[in-house]
Amino acid sequence: xxxxxxxxxxxxxxxxxxxxxxxxxxxxxxxxxxxxxxxxxxxxxxxxxxxxxxxxxxxxxxxxxxxxxxxxxxxxxxxxxxxxx
Numbered sequence: 001x002x003x004x005x006x007x008x009x010x011x012x013x014x015x016x017x018x019x020x021x022x023x024x025x026x027x028x029x030x031x032x033x034x035x036x037x038x039x040x041x042x043x044x045x046x047x048x049x050x051x052x053x054x055x056x057x058x059x060x061x062x063x064x065x066x067x068x069x070x071x072x073x074x075x076x077x078x079x080x081x082x083x084x085x
Contacts, residue, residue: 015049017041017042026072 003009021027032039038045038049062071 014051015040015047017047019043019045023067039058 017040021043025041028041030041032041033054037051040047040049064071065084
């Protein structure tokens with residue numbers, strides 16, 4: 001999501017994952033932010049999303065669909081610097 005010079009906000013999904021999940025079970029989701037990429041893991045399945053430049057400050061969201069979606073026990077750990085891997 002970014003703002004154009006004319007003030008219009010543009011939204012683009014960089015990655016959509018279609019993963020089968022079992023209803024009624026808790027699934028583990030994790031995100032690691034590296035120098036130029038996001039490493040996303042869900043129930044052991046990994047996706048690596050190259051982003052180029054990652055800013056020092058940004059917003060990140062997740063969306064669940066197809067019925068009730070509940071996100072439990074979420075934690076965000078802030079590191080002093082993005083890892084230089």
